[in-house]
Amino acid sequence: GAVVSQHPSRVICKSGTSVKIECRSLDFQATTMFWYRQFPKQSLMLMATSNEGSKATYEQGVEKDKFLINHASLTLSTLTVTSAHPEDSSFYICSAGGLAKANIQYFGAGTRLSVL
Amino acid sequence: DAKTTQPPSMDCAEGRAANLPCNHSTISGNEYVYWYRQIHSQGPQYIIHGLKNNETNEMASLIITEDRKSSTLILPHATLRDTAVYYCIVRVTGNQFYFGTGTSLTVIP
Numbered sequence: 001g002a003v004v005s006q007h008p009s010r011v012i013c014k015s016g017t018s019v020k021i022e023c024r025s026l027d028f029q030a031t032t033m034f035w036y037r038q039f040p041k042q043s044l045m046l047m048a049t050s051n052e053g054s055k056a057t058y059e060q061g062v063e064k065d066k067f068l069i070n071h072a073s074l075t076l077s078t079l080t081v082t083s084a085h086p087e088d089s090s091f092y093i094c095s096a097g098g099l100a101k102a103n104i105q106y107f108g109a110g111t112r113l114s115v116l
Numbered sequence: 117d118a119k120t121t122q123p124p125s126m127d128c129a130e131g132r133a134a135n136l137p138c139n140h141s142t143i144s145g146n147e148y149v150y151w152y153r154q155i156h157s158q159g160p161q162y163i164i165h166g167l168k169n170n171e172t173n174e175m176a177s178l179i180i181t182e183d184r185k186s187s188t189l190i191l192p193h194a195t196l197r198d199t200a201v202y203y204c205i206v207r208v209t210g211n212q213f214y215f216g217t218g219t220s221l222t223v224i225p
């Protein structure tokens with residue numbers, strides 16, 4: 001299957017700082033990428049759809065000014081958590097898709113964010 | 117919102133077949149069913165997908181009922197490494213995936 005790389009795998013930061021997470025499709029071009037967050041013992045929650053060359057589409061209840069998404073190329077999307085606070089601590093996961101008619105999504109390994 | 121319902125947990129003996137059910141009674145005619153699994157603290161792994169016909173690959177088989185309102189993922193010979201949370205997803209328009217609560221499968225030695 002296709003490979004999606006996510007970096008960093010883990011980050012610890014102080015409250016008030018901003019954190020950038022990168023998501024790369026290594027062997028295919030992804031016009032659309034997706035960002036999810038997952039709290040302990042819960043399912044994945046879709047945060048936003050990232051479209052190459054255009055503004056991201058955010059799910060209801062997700063603050064676009066808090067979670068900045070940039071999809072500047074067909075292989076890279078970034079999520080920046082601005083002014084992070086302890087409640088932003090979570091597991092963030094990206095996916096990329098569109099490889100086939102059925103639009104299978106391939107997921108990154110995730111980023112564990114801990115805000116102190 | 118997720119369009120699927122799954123049992124919260126299941127056990128399976130190692131070496132036996134694991135049959136994971138999923139209900140998707142509101143599925144539309146052109147919507148695919150996807151199965152993923154997530155091992156603790158990792159990103160979801162694609163397993164299989166289908167539209168109408170039964171599908172099989174090296175990982176699993178997918179049985180879709182004729183009315184398409186439910187499906188079953190079959191792991192033919194479960195191993196301890198198959199212990200994970202399994203998600204059944206029906207893709208909505210716009211290609212978004214909305215994850216339900218999934219089934220936590222425990223393979224028992």
